[in-house]
Amino acid sequence: xxxxxxxxxxxxxxxxxxxxxxxxxxxxxxxxxxxxxxxxxxxxxxxxxxxxxxxxxxxxxxxxxxxxxxxxxxxxxxxxxxxxxxxxxxxxxxxxxxxxxxxxxxxxxxxxxxxxxxxxxxxxxxxxxxxxxxxxxxxxxxxxxxxxxxxxxxxxxxxxxxxxxxxxxxxxxxxxxxxxxxxxxxxxxxxxxxxxxxxxxxxxxxxxxxxxx
Amino acid sequence: xxxxxxxxxxxxxxxxxxxxxxxxxxxxxxxxxxxxxxxxxxxxxxxxxxxxxxxxxxxxxxxxxxxxxxxxxxxxxxxxxxxxxxxxxxxxxxxxxxxxxxxxxxxxxxxxxxxxxxxxxxxxxxxxxxxxxxxxxxxxxxxxxxxxxxxxxxxxxxxxxxxxxxxxxxxxxxxxxxxxxxxxxxxxxxxxxxxxxxxxxxxxxxxxxxxxxxxxxxxxxxxxxxxxxxxxxxxxxxxxxxxxxxxxxxxxxxxxxxxxxxxxxxxxxxxxxxxxxxxxxxxxxxxxxxxxxxxxxxxxxxxxxxxxxxxxxxxxxxxxxxxxxxxxxxxxxxxxxxxxxxxxxxxxxxxxxxxxxxxxxxxxxxxxxxxxxxxxxxxxxxxxxxxxxxxxxxxxxxxxxxxxxxxxxxxxxxxxxxxxxxxxxxxxxxxxxxxxxxxxxxxxxxxxxxxxxxxxxxxxxxxxxxxxxxxxxxxxxxxxxxxxxxxxxxxxxxxxxxxxxxxxxxxxxxxxxxxxxxxxxxxxxxxxxxxxxxxxxxxxxxxxxxxxxxxxxxxxxxxxxxxxxxxxxxxxxxxxxxxxxxxxxxxxxxxxxxxxxx
Numbered sequence: 001x002x003x004x005x006x007x008x009x010x011x012x013x014x015x016x017x018x019x020x021x022x023x024x025x026x027x028x029x030x031x032x033x034x035x036x037x038x039x040x041x042x043x044x045x046x047x048x049x050x051x052x053x054x055x056x057x058x059x060x061x062x063x064x065x066x067x068x069x070x071x072x073x074x075x076x077x078x079x080x081x082x083x084x085x086x087x088x089x090x091x092x093x094x095x096x097x098x099x100x101x102x103x104x105x106x107x108x109x110x111x112x113x114x115x116x117x118x119x120x121x122x123x124x125x126x127x128x129x130x131x132x133x134x135x136x137x138x139x140x141x142x143x144x145x146x147x148x149x150x151x152x153x154x155x156x157x158x159x160x161x162x163x164x165x166x167x168x169x170x171x172x173x174x175x176x177x178x179x180x181x182x183x184x185x186x187x188x189x190x191x192x193x194x195x196x197x198x199x200x201x202x203x204x205x206x207x208x209x210x211x212x213x
Numbered sequence: 214x215x216x217x218x219x220x221x222x223x224x225x226x227x228x229x230x231x232x233x234x235x236x237x238x239x240x241x242x243x244x245x246x247x248x249x250x251x252x253x254x255x256x257x258x259x260x261x262x263x264x265x266x267x268x269x270x271x272x273x274x275x276x277x278x279x280x281x282x283x284x285x286x287x288x289x290x291x292x293x294x295x296x297x298x299x300x301x302x303x304x305x306x307x308x309x310x311x312x313x314x315x316x317x318x319x320x321x322x323x324x325x326x327x328x329x330x331x332x333x334x335x336x337x338x339x340x341x342x343x344x345x346x347x348x349x350x351x352x353x354x355x356x357x358x359x360x361x362x363x364x365x366x367x368x369x370x371x372x373x374x375x376x377x378x379x380x381x382x383x384x385x386x387x388x389x390x391x392x393x394x395x396x397x398x399x400x401x402x403x404x405x406x407x408x409x410x411x412x413x414x415x416x417x418x419x420x421x422x423x424x425x426x427x428x429x430x431x432x433x434x435x436x437x438x439x440x441x442x443x444x445x446x447x448x449x450x451x452x453x454x455x456x457x458x459x460x461x462x463x464x465x466x467x468x469x470x471x472x473x474x475x476x477x478x479x480x481x482x483x484x485x486x487x488x489x490x491x492x493x494x495x496x497x498x499x500x501x502x503x504x505x506x507x508x509x510x511x512x513x514x515x516x517x518x519x520x521x522x523x524x525x526x527x528x529x530x531x532x533x534x535x536x537x538x539x540x541x542x543x544x545x546x547x548x549x550x551x552x553x554x555x556x557x558x559x560x561x562x563x564x565x566x567x568x569x570x571x572x573x574x575x576x577x578x579x580x581x582x583x584x585x586x587x588x589x590x591x592x593x594x595x596x597x598x599x600x601x602x603x604x605x606x607x608x609x610x611x612x613x614x615x616x617x618x619x620x621x622x623x624x625x626x627x628x629x630x631x632x633x634x635x636x637x638x639x640x641x642x643x644x645x646x647x648x649x650x651x652x653x654x655x656x657x658x659x660x661x662x663x664x665x666x667x668x669x670x671x672x673x674x675x676x677x678x679x680x681x682x683x684x685x686x687x688x689x690x691x692x693x694x695x696x697x698x699x700x701x702x703x704x705x706x707x708x709x710x711x712x713x714x715x716x717x718x719x720x721x722x723x724x725x726x727x728x729x730x731x732x733x734x735x736x737x738x739x740x741x742x743x744x745x746x747x748x749x750x751x752x753x754x755x756x757x758x759x760x761x762x763x764x765x766x767x768x769x770x771x772x773x774x775x776x777x778x779x780x781x782x783x784x785x786x787x788x789x790x791x792x793x794x795x796x797x798x799x800x801x802x803x804x805x806x807x808x809x810x811x
Contacts (some may be wrong), residue, residue: 021543024506033505047502053493054503056548073548074506078448080567081510084555091542 017060018182019069023089025113026098027106028077031132034163035098036072039173044164061177068177070094085113086120094126094176099147101131101160102139107147114154126179128157128172135162248426255421259362266363309358313351316412323411323476331404334397342387346401349380350409361416366423370534373409377537380405406537407477414476417535419527428526435560436521441578446568449511452499453592461495466520473523478536481528482546489549492516506552514556529554 024032033054037043040059041051055074060067075081075088089095095117099110110129117127129151131142144160151158157175161168231239231247233254243251317324328335335343353376360369384398410417419425444451452458468488475481492512496504504512522528532550533541541547559567565575577583 019543028507033503033507037503045502051503052490052497053505053509055493055506055509055552056545071543071548073551074509076506076510078507078511080569081555081559083562084510084559087551087555087558 016066016182017069018066018180019071020093020177020180021071021073021091022094022096022176023073023075023092024096024098025075025085025089025110025117026077026096027100027103027109030077030098030100030103030106031163032077032096032098033074035096035130035132035161035169036074038163038166038169040072042166044166059173061174063174063177066182068180068182070173070177085116089117089121089125092121092125093180094128095121096128096130096172096176097156098130098132099142100133101142101147102133102136104141107131107142111150114156118154124181126157126176127154128159128176130168130172131158131160132163134160134167135164252421252424252426259422263363309355312358313354316354316415319415320412324408327404327407327411327477331400334400334404337397338393338401342392346380346405349376349383350405353409354412357413357416361420366417366420366534369417373535374538376409377402377406377539381539402537403479406535407479410477410479410535413535418531419524423530425524425527425530428530429524432525432557432561433521433523436518438579438581439518439560439563441584442515442518442568444515446570447511447515448569449515450499450508451495451512451515455498458495458498459592459596461491461498462516462519465489465491465495465516469516469520469522472528478532479540481532482536482540482550485549485553486546488516489513489552510552510555510559513552514559517553517556517560525557529557 024036026032034044036057037047037051037054040057043051057072058069059072060069062068073088073092075085097110097113097117099106101107114127114129117125129147131144131147147160148158150156157172157179159168159172159175161172163169229238231237231250232245233247233250235247235250237247237249239245239247240251244254246254353372356372356376357369360372364372381398381402384401387393388395388398419429444453451462465488468484468491472481472484472488475484489509492509493504496508496512500508517525533554541550565572568575574583
């Protein structure tokens with residue numbers, strides 16, 4: 001369900017460009033934006049002037065046949081904004097749920113995110129679970145095996161990452177890119193029809209909320 | 214009188230009220246109804262029309278089909294042809310055409326601007342393609358104009374989105390045929406959207422058959438109620454005390470407010486994008502690094518709360534309904550728009566828990582009973598006061614400059630006065646030098662007078678007095694020829710002295726008289742300085758023959774430096790036996806010197 005379809009099709013050899021919307025979920029301060037900044041800019045705490053925001057970023061990943069362009073939507077992790085999340089992950093083809101391996105609560109929150117995504121997001125959404133701050137192994141609270149088992153149970157991609165050391169950062173995005181359906185047919189047909197409906201319902205959300213008040 | 218006259222010119226309040234009789238005010242634009250009643254009326258009318266249309270369709274389905282076929286044929290013709298054919302259509306088509314033309318005219322300037330903005334794009338393209346596009350757009354416009362009274366806003370939105378998709382598909386074919394790049398296609402789609410939506414803006418933005426306006430008012434009221442919400446409540450990291458951050462806060466608020474002024478959904482989106490990028494800038498300064506959504510969303514909510522943009526819901530609805538869906542789904546603008554929708558939704562559903570405060574506090578603030586200590590407000594107040602202080606400092610600086618100027622001026626004046634004084638002295642000396650006339654008096658008498666006050670008081674010389682008595686009379690006779698006040702005062706002074714001395718031998722009263730006359734001279738000096746000089750010279754000229762300088766005159770009292778050349782009023786000196794206090798020594802020395810010279 002890549003949007004904007006393909007480019008340079010007549011060339012053939014160039015391959016397709018698939019654009020995907022990826023949404024980042026997780027408690028605040030688990031390092032969602034650090035993870036993305038590491039992936040997109042290769043930065044960690046050494047921000048360049050040009051990096052103004054880390055809420056919306058794009059990055060392309062090259063696979064053998066296709067070029068995957070990620071459009072990464074960060075979400076506010078605070079509990080009070082939890083109810084707004086559906087607006088963000090509506091129409092997303094992939095999601096990374098991030099937790100902090102040194103904080104059990106964040107893992108619990110992550111599992112609720114996963115449940116919510118499986119229930120409400122598009123059924124074909126690719127969900128990845130990322131245990132961030134893996135460099136702080138000595139403060140580990142969430143065991144690797146526990147998370148691994150949970151991920152397998154729910155059919156998630158799972159990696160422990162570290163935005164600080166760049167461990168597994170590119171890998172998890174690459175794994176998602178590989179898992180995403182790049183069938184051109186679904187890509188083109190899907191976007192036009194489905195995409196529109198999604199946006200409309202998105203627009204209706206605040207309206208309906210207003211009516212309920 | 215006024216009270217009896219004016220009522221004739223007044224509009225009675227009931228004339229302004231809604232025609233339906235509800236207690237609100239009506240408006241000419243709404244046919245004299247208030248907005249609510251007008252909308253009700255419109256809705257009823259629309260339902261009526263829908264029913265009518267349905268009935269007509271059922272009644273003359275065949276006829277209707279034929280009609281549609283005709284329309285379909287027209288659509289295949291070029292724009293001009295379409296117009297000419299439309300004229301032959303039943304009145305309905307004519308109405309659309311008229312409306313379309315009206316729309317063209319009313320939006321001419323905006324459309325021209327869009328054309329100019331996209332000139333580089335339109336020039337490159339094939340004219341046939343452009344004609345095709347124009348035809349498509351016109352057909353779409355007519356379609357919407359036809360449907361606007363009969364269909365719900367959702368249907369109109371669907372029609373628009375289908376139109377966008379059709380355009381996109383046909384353009385994609387062109388891309389596949391490598392007629393132009395993907396980028397050009399996107400720009401063309403934007404152009405189409407801007408063009409058509411600018412045309413239809415008046416009809417599709419906050420139309421009376423939706424409840425957009427009510428929603429607008431509701432959210433506006435809600436935001437007003439929430440005016441106490443501060444940065445702290447939202448836990449957002451806006452560094453309020455920084456000047457640059459505050460500037461950016463205002464800039465982003467302005468961007469958000471500008472959204473209402475833009476017409477095309479794209480332009481409205483661009484306003485949102487501007488606003489959001491400014492928020493990122495201010496967050497970058499506040500946080501000290503790239504801001505994530507954790508910081509961005511609260512900041513956006515804060516900005517929305519503080520800006521309270523006009524017709525917020527109408528604008529959001531207009532964008533969701535009529536902006537190209539693919540633009541809203543993806544890309545930066547899509548992300549920011551989603552955030553704005555989230556912010557609005559959050560504001561609508563805001564509760565005490567979402568601000569981490571107790572219910573009672575929240576309710577008190579909402580009802581306006583309590584006012585929380587607001588850092589934003591206090592910061593603003595401090596700024597205001599700082600501003601005032603700055604202004605005052607500037608004012609003080611100005612006053613100081615003014616003061617310095619005055620000081621300098623007064624210095625100059627002092628110098629001028631001294632110069633003037635010197636000049637006068639020089640003039641006086643010149644005048645004295647030029648003339649050889651001198652006052653003179655009996656040497657003996659003056660010696661006695663000046664040398665020993667005591668003796669002089671007790672033992673006035675009868676000889677001198679006699680001379681004095683004679684001399685003044687001569688002087689008077691000669692002086693009278695000059696119309697000089699000063700001389701007359703001199704005369705008055707001179708005359709009583711001998712009288713006194715003659716009638717009363719107790720001379721103790723004499724110094725009194727002298728000092729009085731001295732005072733008189735002193736007071737008159739400034740005004741009559743010229744007179745004095747004249748009188749001086751005249752006196753001098755009178756006594757030129759005697760030419761003794763034993764006596765002091767008032768001029769030597771006033772100006773000490775004339776001592777060498779000065780020879781004194783001999784007459785006066787003789788009549789007054791004492792010397793004014795402060796110059797006594799000087800006068801005495803002078804006399805002694807003169808004596809020794811003799």
